[in-house]
Amino acid sequence: xxxxxxxxxxxxxxxxxxxxxxxxxxxxxxxxxxxxxxxxxxxxxxxxxxxxxxxxxxxxxxxxxxxxxxxxxxxxxxxxxxxxxxxxxxxxxxxxxxxxxxxxxxxxxxxxxxxxxxxxxxxxxxxxxxxxxxxxxxxxxxxxxxx
Numbered sequence: 001x002x003x004x005x006x007x008x009x010x011x012x013x014x015x016x017x018x019x020x021x022x023x024x025x026x027x028x029x030x031x032x033x034x035x036x037x038x039x040x041x042x043x044x045x046x047x048x049x050x051x052x053x054x055x056x057x058x059x060x061x062x063x064x065x066x067x068x069x070x071x072x073x074x075x076x077x078x079x080x081x082x083x084x085x086x087x088x089x090x091x092x093x094x095x096x097x098x099x100x101x102x103x104x105x106x107x108x109x110x111x112x113x114x115x116x117x118x119x120x121x122x123x124x125x126x127x128x129x130x131x132x133x134x135x136x137x138x139x140x141x142x143x144x145x146x147x
Contacts, residue, residue: 017074024069024081027062034058035126042119052118053110059125060107063100067093080138080145095132102128 034055041048041055073086085092102125109118140146 016072018077020069020072020074021077021079021081025079027065027069031059031062031129034062035122035129038122042115042122049115053107056103056107056110056118060100060103063096063103066096066099078144080143082136082138085136092132092136095128095136098128099125099132 038052038055040046041052070081070085070092073083075081075083075086102121106118106121106125109121112118138144
């Protein structure tokens with residue numbers, strides 16, 4: 001189903017390119033912010049552990065938004081998206097599904113209240129992020145931010 005979403009969303013007009021870049025960057029920032037908040041709670045032992053389930057749920061919800069966010073091929077401009085996202089739609093869809101599955105597991109671990117299991121699942125989710133970034137995001141030295 002994700003591949004179908006990628007193809008259907010790919011029919012948007014070229015003038016939407018900048019909007020898609022902005023949208024997917026904001027979505028990725030939201031994912032990063034939730035991961036950072038989880039990291040802060042765990043690293044500093046903050047007494048806000050009840051919020052972990054909300055952050056984990058946000059990550060699972062954002063995972064469901066990724067395919068549409070990357071639906072239109074836009075590789076020029078202020079983006080670090082590699083063409084492989086669209087050249088290898090099955091691989092990218094698999095990477096999104098891996099992230100989604102790990103995010104759901106994180107949400108389940110948060111609901112269980114088992115902080116050890118939750119911490120281990122944070123690591124697994126981070127590995128799924130890295131797997132996608134390694135293949136589908138430009139390296140930092142090629143980032144549009146360094147231009």
